[in-house]
Amino acid sequence: MRIISKSLKKLFLYFWLIVFALFMMGPFLWLVSVSLMPGENVFSFPPKIFPTFIDFKNYIEVWEFMDFFKYIWNTVVMAVIGVVLSIFFSCLTAYPLAVFKFKGRDTIFLLLVATMIIPAAAGLVVNYLTINALGLMDTYLGVILPSIISVFNIFLMRQAYMGVPLEIRDSGKMDGASEFRIWFQLIMPMVKPAIAVIGLLEFMAFWNNFLWPIIVLNDTSKYPIASALSFLNGQFSFNFGWIAAGTVISVIPIIVVFLFTQKYYMEGISGAVKG
Amino acid sequence: MLNTQLLKEQEIKKAGIKSERKRKSSEAKIAWLFMAPGLVLLCLFVFWPIIYSVPLAFTNYSVISETKFIGLENFTRAFTDTNFIVSLKNSMLYVIVVPFIQLFSILMAILVNRKMAGIKFFRSAYYIPVVTSMVAVAIIWGWLLSQNGVVNYILMSVGIIDEKISWLSNFDTALWALMFITLWKGLGYYMMIYLAGLQAIPQDLVEAAQIDGANRWQVIRHITIPLLKPYVFFCSLISLMGAIRVFDEVFVLTSGGPGNATLTSSVYIYQQGFQQFDFGYSSALGLIVSAIIMVISIVIFAFNKKGGVNPY
Structure with a gap:
């Protein structure tokens, strides 16, 4: 009896796990199925849900039409520069907030919290004017600069620093190391998981960012992948197969990155909230 | 001495x-x-x-005319601007999605918080919508929710609706369809946070309660829920802010339409700035919305003072 009820319970759990998985993954699987059936109309009724045949024509055609390598390369360049700078700035800024006692610390902290309530669109206008005034329109730096410092990342790093035992800093001081050396050689290695998390979060943000690059870049050949996809969707919304294939191409790299790094990523998310 | x-x-x-x-x-x-x-x-x-x-x-700063100080004109204009009022109403209405996101993500977290073969696969599967770009999500759901889309097909064959609805271009359903997409894309993120919360619950506490004869619901009621409270507060706050400031979904799927059915305040601020190039008015709207959000967050924190929750 017990064994039966146990395996029934398991069956019940797997049923719900699969129902949710279909709900979350189904749309992607359907997209793949559309991309593999050139000539099929997405808007025919009843819609084709499962592929009746498989043909990679859409992929070949859209790849020839749009130089995906270039857009992926643009994205990778922006993301890598952005991620490195972002890690550097967040790590430096968060450190004193976690370990030093100084006048104005609480004020700065409060100011940082307060910025999280501003509607994103409100900042866009002034940031656009700033980038324009700095002469950075139509440059990668103009795309990257506003997003390399994030209040969220500063909080995350601060939380990580607070978890480092004080003795480590003290031992560095005994040996007469400067604060900068203590930070770089003793503390930084201790917060590697948090660095991995902000690196990943930023990488995903850069990969998926579409609006700001469209605002800053005039030359569409400089677009990152998400902006290029939205451009393709605007220009060829009637060519479903191409757009489906393009979407699959744009989504796969980030999913692969996520799957390979999810261990750190998920640990980091939980670490970030625990504080 | x-x-x-x-x-x-x-x-x-x-x-x-x-x-x-x-x-x-x-x-x-x-x-x-x-x-x-x-x-x-x-x-x-x-x-x-x-x-x-x-x-x-306080100016009429735009690309077209000479910049002049115009006093409170932008603000008086805002409060008589029907589109702005509607956009505020829509942004507030969007908050309805918050309890649904929290409820379903907690259920999902409970579902995946166990040791079973393949559980890691399910956890990552639920998370994938979070890592994909809103552009891709908009393309997929734009098709799924269209007149001849898969959603209508499924709902009609199950018998929930009799007629095809084009969810995103129907005045009455568009905003709800967008909320649904927000829900779908956000579930995985909050599930992960709740999962972390569930795993932080000391197992001996649960065992002790079970030894004292508590059944599963009593454990959930008296141990899981109270210990999960700070996480619920954190997640609700984040998703509340996200809902009031919602932009990406609306911008790529409907850009406020049909009519102003899905016009949210962030989208309206964007339109005034980057489509009308009326930077002065756009800034005034941004200030008004920031002030509203600030009041809401102060109220929430005042209510939650005792919780002593760290923002991070």
């Missing part, structure tokens, strides 16, 4: 305080040195937009 000793001790103390002060001031210097590069960027791209939008809001 005793006196001199006391004096000596006092002197030592004084010296200690002095060196302590010295140490503190040098520490402060180093602290500011560490923060300087980050603060420069923060000032430029986070604080400056807030500060600069204040004077901007």
Whole structure:
């Protein structure tokens, strides 16, 4: 009896796990199925849900039409520069907030919290004017600069620093190391998981960012992948197969990155909230 | 004898305080040195937009005409602007999605918080919508929710609806369809946070309760829910802010239409800025919305004072 009820319970759990998985993954699987059936109309009724045949024509055609390598390369360049700078700035800024006692610390902290309530669109206008005034329109730096410092990342790093035992800093001081050396050689290695998390979060943000690059870049050949996809969707919304294939191409790299790094990523998310 | 000793001790103390002060001031210097590069960027791209939008809001700054100080005109215009009022209403309406996201993500977290074959696969599967770009999500759901889309097909074959609905271009359903997409894309993120919360619950506490004869619902009611509370507060706050400020979904799927059915305040601010190039008015709207969000968050924190929840 017990064994039966146990395996029934398991069956019940797997049923719900699969129902949710279909709900979350189904749309992607359907997209793949559309991309593999050139000539099929997405808007025919009843819609084709499962592929009746498989043909990679859409992929070949859209790849020839749009130089995906270039857009992926643009994205990778922006993301890598952005991620490195972002890690550097967040790590430096968060450190004193976690370990030093100084006048104005609480004020700065409060100011940082307060910025999280501003509607994103409100900042866009002034940031656009700033980038324009700095002469950075139509440059990668103009795309990257506003997003390399994030209040969220500063909080995350601060939380990580607070978890480092004080003795480590003290031992560095005994040996007469400067604060900068203590930070770089003793503390930084201790917060590697948090660095991995902000690196990943930023990488995903850069990969998926579409609006700001469209605002800053005039030359569409400089677009990152998400902006290029939205451009393709605007220009060829009637060519479903191409757009489906393009979407699959744009989504796969980030999913692969996520799957390979999810261990750190998920640990980091939980670490970030625990504080 | 005793006196001199006391004096000596006092002197030592004084010296200690002095060196302590010295140490503190040098520490402060180093602290500011560490923060300087980050603060420069923060000032430029986070604080400056807030500060600069204040004077901007009192002008007619745009690309077309000469910039003039126009006093409160932008603000009086805002409160008689039906589109802005509607956009505020829609942004507030969007908050309805918050309890649904929290409820379903908690259920999902409970579902995946166990050791079973393949559980890691399911956890990552649920998370994939979070890592994909809103552009891709918009393309997929734009098709699924269209007149001849898969959603209509499924709902009709199950018998929930009799007629095809084009969810995103119907005035009555568009906003709800967008909320649904927000829900779908956000579930995985909150599930992960709740999962972390569930795994932080000490297992011996649950076992002790079970030994005392508590059944599963009593465990959930008296142990899981109270210990999960800070997580619920954190997640609700984040998703509340996200809902009031919702932009990406609306921008790529409906850009506020049909009519102004899905016009949210963030989208309206964007349109005034980058489509009408009316930067002054756009800044004024941004200030009004920021003020509203600020009042809401102060109220929430005042209600939650006792919780003592760290923002991070």
